[in-house]
Amino acid sequence: xxxxxxxxxxxxxxxxxxxxxxxxxxxxxxxxxxxxxxxxxxxxxxxxxxxxxxxxxxxxxxxxxxxxxxxxxxxxxxxxxxxxxxxxxxxxxxxxxxxxxxxxxxxxxxxxxxxxxxxxxxxxxxxxxxxxxxxxxxxxxxxxxxxxxxxxxxxxxxxxxxxxxxxxxxxxxxxxxxxxxxxxxxxxxxxxxxxxxxxxxxxxxxxxxxxxxxxxxxxxxxxxxxxxxxxxxxxxxxxxxxxxxxxxxxxxxxxx
Amino acid sequence: xxxxxxxxxxxxxxxxxxxxxxxxxxxxxxxxxxxxxxxxxxxxxxxxxxxxxxxxxxxxxxxxxxxxxxxxxxxxxxxxxxxxxxxxxxxxxxxxxxxxxxxxxxxxxxxxxxxxxxxxxxxxxxxxxxxxxxxxxxxxxxxxxxxxxxxxxxxxxxxxxxxxxxxxxxxxxxxxxxxxxxxxxxxxxxxxxxxxxxxxxxxxxxxxxxxxxxxxxxxxxxxxxxxxxxxxxxxxxxxxxxxxxxxxxxxxxxxx
DNA sequence: CGTGAATTTGAGAGCCATCAATCTAAGTGG
DNA sequence: CCACTTAGATTGATGGCTCTCAAATTCACG
Numbered sequence: 001x002x003x004x005x006x007x008x009x010x011x012x013x014x015x016x017x018x019x020x021x022x023x024x025x026x027x028x029x030x031x032x033x034x035x036x037x038x039x040x041x042x043x044x045x046x047x048x049x050x051x052x053x054x055x056x057x058x059x060x061x062x063x064x065x066x067x068x069x070x071x072x073x074x075x076x077x078x079x080x081x082x083x084x085x086x087x088x089x090x091x092x093x094x095x096x097x098x099x100x101x102x103x104x105x106x107x108x109x110x111x112x113x114x115x116x117x118x119x120x121x122x123x124x125x126x127x128x129x130x131x132x133x134x135x136x137x138x139x140x141x142x143x144x145x146x147x148x149x150x151x152x153x154x155x156x157x158x159x160x161x162x163x164x165x166x167x168x169x170x171x172x173x174x175x176x177x178x179x180x181x182x183x184x185x186x187x188x189x190x191x192x193x194x195x196x197x198x199x200x201x202x203x204x205x206x207x208x209x210x211x212x213x214x215x216x217x218x219x220x221x222x223x224x225x226x227x228x229x230x231x232x233x234x235x236x237x238x239x240x241x242x243x244x245x246x247x248x249x250x251x252x253x254x255x256x
Numbered sequence: 257x258x259x260x261x262x263x264x265x266x267x268x269x270x271x272x273x274x275x276x277x278x279x280x281x282x283x284x285x286x287x288x289x290x291x292x293x294x295x296x297x298x299x300x301x302x303x304x305x306x307x308x309x310x311x312x313x314x315x316x317x318x319x320x321x322x323x324x325x326x327x328x329x330x331x332x333x334x335x336x337x338x339x340x341x342x343x344x345x346x347x348x349x350x351x352x353x354x355x356x357x358x359x360x361x362x363x364x365x366x367x368x369x370x371x372x373x374x375x376x377x378x379x380x381x382x383x384x385x386x387x388x389x390x391x392x393x394x395x396x397x398x399x400x401x402x403x404x405x406x407x408x409x410x411x412x413x414x415x416x417x418x419x420x421x422x423x424x425x426x427x428x429x430x431x432x433x434x435x436x437x438x439x440x441x442x443x444x445x446x447x448x449x450x451x452x453x454x455x456x457x458x459x460x461x462x463x464x465x466x467x468x469x470x471x472x473x474x475x476x477x478x479x480x481x482x483x484x485x486x487x488x489x490x491x492x493x494x495x496x497x498x499x500x501x502x503x504x505x506x507x508x509x510x511x512x
Numbered sequence: 513c514g515t516g517a518a519t520t521t522g523a524g525a526g527c528c529a530t531c532a533a534t535c536t537a538a539g540t541g542g
Numbered sequence: 543c544c545a546c547t548t549a550g551a552t553t554g555a556t557g558g559c560t561c562t563c564a565a566a567t568t569c570a571c572g
Contacts, residue, residue, distance in 0.1 A: 142397060201528090408560090
């Protein structure tokens, strides 16, 4: 039942969150995978408005959710990391209100909605965890609204970096202070709604403040507590387990 | 089984949406209602961070979801109208990342999570529709991100007014061109992330452009097509049925 | 008719956008 | 192996949208 090759595909789902999947549930989920696919950086995997009957689980790489404006500018409404169930919401929505694209080269696992229906019919708890995952995305959306609504350019970038650090730490892709972030300054601007020119000035400011440096898609946080304060970052909306939540605000020494 | 007094409580749920509830499903939902409550305008019904085991279905009045900033300013991340399942997401989240408050005096129906568990165990389709409702909120969140990210002050307010018109029309609280909107200019500013002073200037501009007038919490749209264009409003994210969707962009004469 | 909330109007300032140019790094092809 | 190409990063100058501060006015309501 459990294909060895697939065993690792779901390892990051709900990793280090206050909600967890049992080994059995994880294997059920893996059993629902029909195939894996790859997309090259820049490709659009799911187009807005198209009816779909599959959902994608991101295995490797970064993906975006974005809305294109009439003037051609792109606005990111979400970023997805390995372990994220990128468009699980398509299970109930059937057609999406936005595009899903590959930020880097990515590998995704394809899960047909028919398989999700079978899960839903039998596994109530697992279904509720899947539902939770879609609501976690919504919670992140709300924080992004707050980021745009309540923070200035410097604060927005600081907040984004803290969120990325937290989510990447949860899946083992950050050591708590440094991580690889495959986003250009244009990308960061499309998340924070500031021009790439101003992103550049803000990044320099963060560096001059001794908070962090970004060099060649590598983020080094020098003052985690200071960066979290600058971005007014409180990770409660990520529903992380307590230990991780404490670490990403610098409230606990990383050496603990 | 179906209490006559409760029969009307769910009438607006998924009203005029492309997803619908059968009469049976509606009665099942009504059977899950434990009680009704009222809150006065300004009261906070659900506090951020508190563990809850009930969800609220808004029957009458307007509610908000909001995040309070450290500086005391409030930022709305959602508005709810009669028929909205205000905090259904609490069923899977258990504690919310934001507050839920009463914008006006409101009446809500209380549905215990134990009742939702029973529904989930038996009624797959209804459960999927409930799941859909939470995803509809997320879709609206994304559009709010876009509103803040891609639109200027005038466009944001125009977009908000179009959304309110559309959602109110769907539940019979707008005739397509005029509706009651119990929001102050401060409230509108908290949604659109502009100061109440600037909201005022924008409202005047919209009036002078012949698009709409707002007087005593009553919105009169004079040029629906123009207002939708000004706000770059496309209602696809509301998942309305086709007829309603066409009407709220002025693409079909209201007299049809 | 008084009182506080909500709306309205004005003046000045600031954050960030826009426009433009330069620089760096990495990949490509001859 | 180097000229060429291109995406991304960087820096400067200017302007505009919106904020802030302040005051006046209207409105709702007891």
